[in-house]
Amino acid sequence: MNYMHVVKAWxxxxxxxxxxxxxxxxxECPLHCPGCYAYEEGHLGGGMTLRQLADHKGxxxxxxxxxxxxxxxxxxxxxxGGDPLVRLRExxxxxxxxxxxxIFVQVVTSAFRPVxxxxxxxxxxxxxxxxxxxxxxxxxxxxxATYERILKNIAGHHxxxxxxxxxxxxxxxDYLEEFFRFWSPRPEIKKVWMSMFTPQRGTNPPECPxxxxxxxxxxxxxxxxxxxxxxxxxxxxxxxFARPPQSPEECIFARTTQTLSADLKTKITPCQFGGDPDxxxxxxxxxxxxxxxxxxxxxxxxxxxxIFTTSARxxxxxxxxxxxxxxxxxxxxxxxxxxxxxxxGASGEF
Numbered sequence: 001m002n003y004m005h006v007v008k009a010w011x012x013x014x015x016x017x018x019x020x021x022x023x024x025x026x027x028e029c030p031l032h033c034p035g036c037y038a039y040e041e042g043h044l045g046g047g048m049t050l051r052q053l054a055d056h057k058g059x060x061x062x063x064x065x066x067x068x069x070x071x072x073x074x075x076x077x078x079x080x081g082g083d084p085l086v087r088l089r090e091x092x093x094x095x096x097x098x099x100x101x102x103i104f105v106q107v108v109t110s111a112f113r114p115v116x117x118x119x120x121x122x123x124x125x126x127x128x129x130x131x132x133x134x135x136x137x138x139x140x141x142x143x144x145a146t147y148e149r150i151l152k153n154i155a156g157h158h159x160x161x162x163x164x165x166x167x168x169x170x171x172x173x174d175y176l177e178e179f180f181r182f183w184s185p186r187p188e189i190k191k192v193w194m195s196m197f198t199p200q201r202g203t204n205p206p207e208c209p210x211x212x213x214x215x216x217x218x219x220x221x222x223x224x225x226x227x228x229x230x231x232x233x234x235x236x237x238x239x240x241f242a243r244p245p246q247s248p249e250e251c252i253f254a255r256t257t258q259t260l261s262a263d264l265k266t267k268i269t270p271c272q273f274g275g276d277p278d279x280x281x282x283x284x285x286x287x288x289x290x291x292x293x294x295x296x297x298x299x300x301x302x303x304x305x306x307i308f309t310t311s312a313r314x315x316x317x318x319x320x321x322x323x324x325x326x327x328x329x330x331x332x333x334x335x336x337x338x339x340x341x342x343x344x345g346a347s348g349e350f
Contacts, residue, residue: 018072024082029110037274068264099122104125254287
């Protein structure tokens with residue numbers, strides 16, 4: 001992220017707009033991966049599940065997404081699912097138009113089908129391929145998106161590999177290094193990102209690393225980033241895995257990203273995981289990266305976090321005015337000044 005990206009994002013926050021947007025562009029996926037949060041019953045809330053939503057297809061999908069981004073004006077759009085490649089034809093039309101609007105676009109997929117060659121020429125674009133560990137485990141969990149098929153389907157592209165660390169992986173002391181030995185040398189891979197499995201509050205699924213396994217994974221990532229430069233994670237971001245934001249209010253990623261489901265109306269809260277995520281065990285790579293930026297000290301003294309807090313508060317005020325209809329001629333606005341002041345006892349800190 002360069003200086004201009006930071007300035008533009010700050011401007012969006014000050015005007016009460018989320019600089020990032022994540023869109024579940026389809027409810028469909030040919031995979032049935034264990035532990036997938038998108039299809040959990042509590043993901044959307046309100047008793048609805050992703051598969052029950054009415055999603056868009058064809059030109060209707062293209063136009064609906066364009067209208068959405070023109071209205072919300074995000075700087076960054078992540079297209080997820082389901083699996084976005086289910087809507088391959090629509091994306092082939094949509095991606096160049098988003099690019100022309102100056103939006104950085106990221107498509108997150110299992111790469112279960114061939115990726116169009118034209119996508120390799122798109123500027124400001126990331127193709128992120130989700131990998132569930134080494135080949136034996138991945139192929140079992142993600143078939144038909146096997147290692148063999150993925151390598152065939154991403155040929156000619158430069159993709160980001162994303163892997164979520166689970167408890168099962170950490171049972172083997174060399175698991176993560178073996179993963180990097182396979183993927184890092186490949187010319188198709190430009191970066192590797194690592195997350196850790198994030199559970200819902202009050203649950204303890206088998207994928208969730210224990211405290212000891214989490215600590216060992218952090219140590220491994222510190223060591224592996226020195227050996228494999230394609231591990232695109234700063235030391236500060238890795239360090240945040242040991243002290244994740246304790247609530248959505250403390251998570252800058254949750255506060256700056258608007259997430260919508262496949263009907264393009266249903267908002268997923270408090271973050272992309274939906275439901276009631278256990279923030280104390282969060283392992284989201286985006287959350288850790290933004291937390292590291294927020295905790296960075298300017299000139300060695302003041303962290304960025306209070307600046308974000310103040311900016312977000314200003315943006316909330318601006319947004320509330322924008323959402324309120326203007327009073328009719330001769331009618332005064334009936335909004336008490338106290339509504340815009342910090343409430344007694346609220347820390348306002350991240």
